[in-house]
Amino acid sequence: MWPETLKATVRLLDRLGCRVDFPMQQACCGQALTNTGYGRDAVPMVRRFVDVFEGYDAVVAPSGSCVGSIREQHATIARQAGEDRLLGQVQQVAPRVHELSEFLVDVLGVTDVGAWFPHxxxxxxxxxxxxxxxxxxxxxxxxxxxxxxxxxxxxxxxxxxxxxxxxxxxxxxxxxxxxxxxxxxxxxxxxxxxxxxxxxxxxxxxxxxxxxxxxxxxxxxxxxxxxxxxxxx
Incomplete structure (x- = not known):
């Protein structure tokens, strides 16, 4: 829905020296289902997320909402569904998932990213x-x-x-x-x-x-x- 945000995120991370990949197999994090009481139906989305992203050093999303769901809800979804293997995968991947500003400041250690915006x-x-x-x-x-x-x-x-x-x-x-x-x-x-x-x-x-x-x-x-x-x- 907002492709310019994703393009800007890739340009920014690339400018800061990151090697950026955008796996096309990714899909929704499942938050819409989880927040409306359909946590069990979100299990396939959680499974897809860890399968797609488990091999990366860091996962960056320009959305605090999505990152919050991944870090705070995915483990609960797996646990409540009795999916022990999935829970273990979530616990490995979720700590490496960062909201954009977190990644820039806490992981890369930068606040001045070389931007110019005279407004x-x-x-x-x-x-x-x-x-x-x-x-x-x-x-x-x-x-x-x-x-x-x-x-x-x-x-x-x-x-x-x-x-x-x-x-x-x-x-x-x-x-x-x-x-x-x-x-x-x-x-x-x-x-x-x-x-x-x-x-x-x-x-x-x-x-x-x-x-x-x-x-x-x-x-x-x-x-x-x-x-x-x-x-x-």
Whole structure:
């Protein structure tokens, strides 16, 4: 759905000296099933994930939501299904799975990735990255090192945007009200660009900002970090 995010992630990691592979056999991590109570039906997805990725030094995803599911839910799914072999595989692979900002700061040890983005930007920390993965201010460390950027604080930044996957469908009125609060905060910053590390949140907030004709663009963190003076997108 958001191919530019994946392309930006590959460009960024390649620029930082990583040897990047994108195995075409990969599929959904299974979070949509797990979060709606169909954990047993997610077992084949968990099995596919470990089969595809068990040979890699690190697995990087530009989504705190997906990484949170892999690291926090996959073992539970395997355990509850009585899949002991699968549980062992998950316990081997899951610690090597990283959200993008975690990988850059904690594994590669870099905050200045050589990015250039001369725009006024505000950052929304997504719930899974903030509360499940506890990435802290790693995305902000990376953004502060971007050349030309004007980074402004988002009022009520840690408040949920209201998306929450199926929550947005099952509790749409509440979801829209929470999204409206977030949009007011974004517009109050007078930012040109809203950045986050999960496209699901950006889609929810961005849809509302678009209907308001706010003029605020939405970009994934990877897209800003991949931008350079030669490619000032």
């Amino acid at each position: 006024r930007v505000t950052y929304h920390p997504t719930c899974h990255s903030l509360r499940m993965l506890r990435v802290g201010d790693k995305p902000l460390q990376l953004l502060r090192a971007v050349r030309g950027i004007e980074l402004v604080d988002l009022p009520g930044a840690t408040e949920c945007c209201g998306f929450g996957g199926t929550f947005a469908m099952k509790n749409s009125d509440v979801s829209v009200a929470m999204g409206a609060d977030k949009c007011r905060s974004v517009r109050a910053t007078e930012a040109e660009v809203l950045v986050a590390s999960d496209n699901s949140c950006l889609a929810h907030i961005g849809g509302m900002l678009g209907r308001q004709r706010s003029g605020v663009r939405q970009m994934h963190l990877a897209e800003i970090l991949a931008s350079t003076e030669e490619d000032p997108s």
